[in-house]
Amino acid sequence: MSRFRDPQDPLFRALNSSVAFDYRLAPYDLEQSLAHARMLARSGIISDADLGELERGLGAVREEIEADRFVVAPDDEDVHMAIERRLTEIAGPVGGKLHTARSRNDQVATDVAMLVRAHSLTARQLLLDLMGTLAELAERHLDWPLPGYTHLQRAQPVYLSHHLLAHFWRFRRDLQRFDFCLTATDELPLGAGALAGVNFDTSRTFVARELGFRGIAENSLDAVSNRDFVLDYLAAAATCATHLSQLGGEIVLWSTEEFGFCEVGDAFSSGSSLMPQKKNPDAAELLRAKAPRVVGRLTAVHGILHGLPLTYNKDLQEDKEPLFDAIDTVELCLRVAREMLAGTTFDGERMAAAAADEFIAATDVADLLVRRGVPFREAHGIVGRLVRTAVERRKQLSELREEELREVAPRLDAEYYEVLGQGAWLESKVSAGGTALARVRDQLTRARRILEEERR
Ligand code: ARG
Numbered sequence: 001m002s003r004f005r006d007p008q009d010p011l012f013r014a015l016n017s018s019v020a021f022d023y024r025l026a027p028y029d030l031e032q033s034l035a036h037a038r039m040l041a042r043s044g045i046i047s048d049a050d051l052g053e054l055e056r057g058l059g060a061v062r063e064e065i066e067a068d069r070f071v072v073a074p075d076d077e078d079v080h081m082a083i084e085r086r087l088t089e090i091a092g093p094v095g096g097k098l099h100t101a102r103s104r105n106d107q108v109a110t111d112v113a114m115l116v117r118a119h120s121l122t123a124r125q126l127l128l129d130l131m132g133t134l135a136e137l138a139e140r141h142l143d144w145p146l147p148g149y150t151h152l153q154r155a156q157p158v159y160l161s162h163h164l165l166a167h168f169w170r171f172r173r174d175l176q177r178f179d180f181c182l183t184a185t186d187e188l189p190l191g192a193g194a195l196a197g198v199n200f201d202t203s204r205t206f207v208a209r210e211l212g213f214r215g216i217a218e219n220s221l222d223a224v225s226n227r228d229f230v231l232d233y234l235a236a237a238a239t240c241a242t243h244l245s246q247l248g249g250e251i252v253l254w255s256t257e258e259f260g261f262c263e264v265g266d267a268f269s270s271g272s273s274l275m276p277q278k279k280n281p282d283a284a285e286l287l288r289a290k291a292p293r294v295v296g297r298l299t300a301v302h303g304i305l306h307g308l309p310l311t312y313n314k315d316l317q318e319d320k321e322p323l324f325d326a327i328d329t330v331e332l333c334l335r336v337a338r339e340m341l342a343g344t345t346f347d348g349e350r351m352a353a354a355a356a357d358e359f360i361a362a363t364d365v366a367d368l369l370v371r372r373g374v375p376f377r378e379a380h381g382i383v384g385r386l387v388r389t390a391v392e393r394r395k396q397l398s399e400l401r402e403e404e405l406r407e408v409a410p411r412l413d414a415e416y417y418e419v420l421g422q423g424a425w426l427e428s429k430v431s432a433g434g435t436a437l438a439r440v441r442d443q444l445t446r447a448r449r450i451l452e453e454e455r456r
Pocket of ligand 1: 022
């Protein structure tokens with residue numbers, strides 16, 4: 001480098017070099033370079049003969065990379081320089097023409113946008129797979145009652161299908177968030193040059209079309225400094241990882257001896273090195289634990305971008321490792337969640353026994369009084385006293401005798417015992433989005449329709 005008299009300090013190189021991690025951008029960099037070279041030839045900036053040589057050279061570099069034969073040289077600061085260096089070794093001085101009307105600043109922004117787009121599509125596919133599995137499980141456990149919880153206390157009974165579909169809708173929203181990342185990456189940065197545009201009449205829209213961008217970034221300063229799409233991906237990934245964590249946490253709880261609602265298959269469990277009887281839901285625990293890591297990647301990139309003046313700053317090189325790690329983490333977790341769930345068995349008897357706890361029908365008893373004209377607040381108080389009486393006398397609600405009932409709630413009659421009859425509590429939740437079987441069936445139909453539409 002002619003501007004410099006002294007060589008770079010090895011310590012500086014260690015800090016500055018990104019090729020060890022941004023090598024992962026290579027496929028996007030090659031695709032981009034091909035499109036850029038074609039544009040240069042179409043615009044008359046390089047000759048068709050030059051283009052032919054560049055195409056052949058880039059093809060040869062691609063083969064080396066795909067066959068894992070590409071050797072990174074000590075002087076290759078990043079993947080962009082590594083590819084150009086190798087191209088020039090293969091194709092000769094014409095390799096030096098590739099970087100005409102381009103800067104690494106618009107180049108790297110373009111590569112990262114392409115990568116975010118590709119992985120947003122992957123995430124969407126993995127989410128659809130997971131949602132499909134949840135819908136199938138809901139179908140298979142349509143009318144299995146279990147207690148629904150608030151504060152982790154038994155609250156009201158629900159069907160397992162309804163519970164599983166709650167997770168379905170969370171992942172549906174994640175899918176919509178990843179969809180937004182496709183919008184966030186649809187304007188091509190390339191052609192912005194270092195920051196101000198380039199000294200050639202390039203055809204950015206041609207490159208945009210070649211690379212599958214819907215349009216071009218309007219402002220060159222914005223184009224080279226924009227990393228919103230990294231934030232958008234990370235935000236989508238963080239929320240998705242949080243949902244996976246909540247699912248994992250629930251499986252951990254449900255597979256305890258104490259709950260006994262489900263058992264994760266052997267393929268996603270591990271044993272203890274000491275206690276022979278143990279079967280641990282490690283996969284679910286790790287799903288639970290990965291979320292803060294992804295959230296951390298998001299906050300790291302916010303920190304990197306915070307306060308940066310326009311336009312390119314080397315700080316931006318630090319966007320990659322958090323992004324790559326979040327991609328790897330969330331894609332692996334989505335795959336694991338799906339397979340783990342598909343191999344999980346549910347214990348209908350244990351869930352039904354827990355759901356038969358009559359105290360979770362307390363709201364239904366209160367509503368019986370409401371139907372007799374008692375204001376809900378008052379009914380709430382009456383049934384609360386009834387529950388206390390039962391707890392004190394160590395009885396279930398239906399074991400209270402009529403005299404005992406009348407002490408607390410004179411307006412209750414024999415229908416009280418009917419309300420406490422099994423099943424009625426679930427089927428009475430007929431409001432839209434409620435757990436009554438007919439409502440869950442409607443919900444499942446809508447879920448299936450969404451899967452069909454999104455898969456198209
Ligand atoms: N490796 C750099 C990055 O990832 C590429 C851009 C370098 N540009 C520059 N002006 N030094 O951000």
